[in-house]
Amino acid sequence: MGVRKLLVSILAFLSLSVFAFAQNFTLNLNAIYGPTSFHTQGAMKFAKLVEKYTNGSVKIVVHPGGSLGFKGPELLKAVKDAQVPMSDILMGVVAGSEHVFGISSLPRLVSNFKEARALYEDCKPLYEKAALKWNQKFLYAAPWPPSGLVTKKEIKSVADLKGLKTRTYDKNGAKFLRELGGSPVSMPWGEVYSSLRTGVIDSVLTSTESAKNGKFWEVLKYFTNIYYAFPLNMVTINLDYWKALSKEQQKAMLKAAKEIEEMQWKNSKDRYFSAAKVLEEHGMIINNPTPELEKAMDKAAKKIIDEFMSKAKSKERAVLEKYIK
Structure with a gap:
């Protein structure tokens, strides 16, 4: 009887897991830089983590070099209107559409990575709110090495x-x-x-x-x-696509985003010196x-x-x- 209960419990758990990731998604992510850019490489690693954490139910296909045709000031609107589900966006380029996104490229406001990170954490709630205004979910952001x-x-x-x-x-x-x-x-x-x-x-x-x-x-x-x-690149997803994901898929994507954000901040500093x-x-x-x-x-x-x-x-x-x- 104990074995039967155990089997029932296992089957119930598996059923719930399958249900949580029942709907499969393939999402295109527009990357504005080429495949050797560390921002593009970060997006590719993010895609792998999302696929891993969602048990393969969400697959993100990264398109380097703006190959989908979206490269600059139009990116906020492109993601807002779901012309592309996800994109890597250089914040300063879209500051004409949303003022707050110009903060990270203000000249000589911060002078090292520690200050740049503190500024980002202070601004993050503002960035998230601005993204929502443009019908998208803010996932993560990381800086270029200093210009x-x-x-x-x-x-x-x-x-x-x-x-x-x-x-x-x-x-x-x-x-x-x-x-x-x-x-x-x-x-x-x-x-x-x-x-x-x-x-x-x-x-x-x-x-x-x-x-x-x-x-x-x-x-x-x-x-x-x-x-x-220390200009920031952010990755966002169209809010309608985001809402179509299950709660478990959303949780998995945010977990991947948090890991990639930490990795990319470290990579930015390392790349400055190695480059x-x-x-x-x-x-x-x-x-x-x-x-x-x-x-x-x-x-x-x-x-x-x-x-x-x-x-x-x-x-x-x-x-x-x-x-x-």
Whole structure:
């Protein structure tokens, strides 16, 4: 009799487990960077964890390099309207649609990974609320290594920035360089290398990781550690797709998201140093800004942060006031 009860209990448990993951889903995830980018690699690992934790009932197919046709400012709307179920999104690029997403790319607001993580944790409830407004569930976010200036000539002073045609990744970066006398240029990442080759641009505001992936040592010589920002990439899922998942599937996806978020924050820090080493091995010179340049950058940054604060909601201002130096 005891054995029979045990078997009944086991069968009941298995039935409940099967029911919890009864409906199978295959979800496309748009990744805006190529397969070698650590953000894309993180999304791929996330997909594997989700499949594992949902017993194979949820499969996420990652499409690198924006191959689904979605690459920039339209991504919030694309996920909102379910043109793509999930996407990796560079927050600063969609800040024109949702102000709060511009916080992580505010210039020189934080100067190290510890401060960047604290800022993220303070802002996370705001990011989650903003995602809901755009009909999507915020899953996780992680930073790029700090942005620097990758140039053909050495940058020692503001005079060296005058007229410099620099590819930037969002409006904050464009305003920052314009304040310093530069000529910011907006373009898809896929066009950057050829534009450097042809002289359409002559510098890039980006991380050591991106400079490494882009093989910028073939066209540029210097990387200046200006610690411009630690811009965040987030992964979201359309809210209707999210609600279609069972509670167990949702729980499993959030578990995977938490693990990947921790892993990606660590990876970002590790990639900063390992990528810098690769750049130096290929002949690039990595240096720090002069005191004169530091002073000019802080002045330009303050103007942009003040402008951002003037348009910020009370909760955004309350967070930022903790970090404004």
